[in-house]
Every structure is written in C-alpha cells, then in structure tokens.
Amino acid sequence: MTAARANCGWAGVASAVFNVSRQVGCAIGVALFGALLTSTGGTIDGLDASAVIAAVAFLLASALAATAGRRADVAQAR
Template sequence: MMAAGFGTSFALTGTTTTAMTAAPAAYAGTASALFNTTRQIGSAAGVALGGTLLATAAGYGAGLRTAMAVGAAAYLAAAVLGLYCVPARPAEH
C-alpha cells in the first residue's frame, strides 16, 4: 500500500504537467478546474470501490488482494488512455 501511495504522488506531478501543457493558454483555468474535478471524483470513487471490495470479499487478505488488483487495473487503463488521448506536444525549434 505504501508503494501505491508513492506511485500516486509521483504520478500526479506528471499528469498535472501533461494536462496543463496540452491545453491552450487561453483555457488554462478551465483545464485546471476540469483536471482537478475529475481527479477528485476519481479519487473518491476509487476509495469507495476499494473499501467496498475490501469489506465484501471473503476474508481480509482476499479483499485486500482484490482491491489492489482492481486498483492496478484502473491505473493500467488510465495509462493506456493517456497514451491515446493526450495529444503529442509540437516540437519546438
């Protein structure tokens, strides 16, 4: 669980930078608000889903493994979506 916490904290800097540099300067405020709103909703949904899986799975160990596996799958899905949805940055001369 500590590794997941460290990974999340290191990933936030990169995702914030990527989201903000992909948005035009005129929409910086809107992009920031949208990014932070979706991050908060995703965090709340992840905690709720993880807690539900932990509480309903048979035994503490099974619930923890199930919750961590679902969380890992969600991170993988987000990484794949990021590869295809974030536009490439134009080369600067």
C-alpha cells in the same frame, strides 16, 4: 494536459475541471475499494482483489496515455 491545450482565457476553468475530476475519481476509488474490502470473505481477500483491480486499472491507464501521446505527436507533425 487539459490546461496546456486550453485558450488563455479558459486556462483557469480547464485547471479547475482537471482538479475536480481528479478529486472525484479519488473519492470514488476509495469508496469502491472500501466496499470491495468489506464485501469479500475476509480482509486479505478484499485486499488481494483491490490490488488486482488497481493493477489492471493502472495498466489500462498507461496504455491509454501512451496512445493519446502518440496521437498528439502525429497531429503536431501534420
């Protein structure tokens, strides 16, 4: 979505920013879930907490994506 909206001269930069943000987000997520796994009482408790947090994050991201998609459609219709 970032690269698609970028000016032709900046498409490479937009693509790079998207890829870097995705990689940084993955690294932070792995680190946080790893820390959560080791800080709880046991492995199963950590896995349960990680699964709940991941599910909530997924639902929030889905709602945000749906909202952003609708806003883009409304803006194009005008």
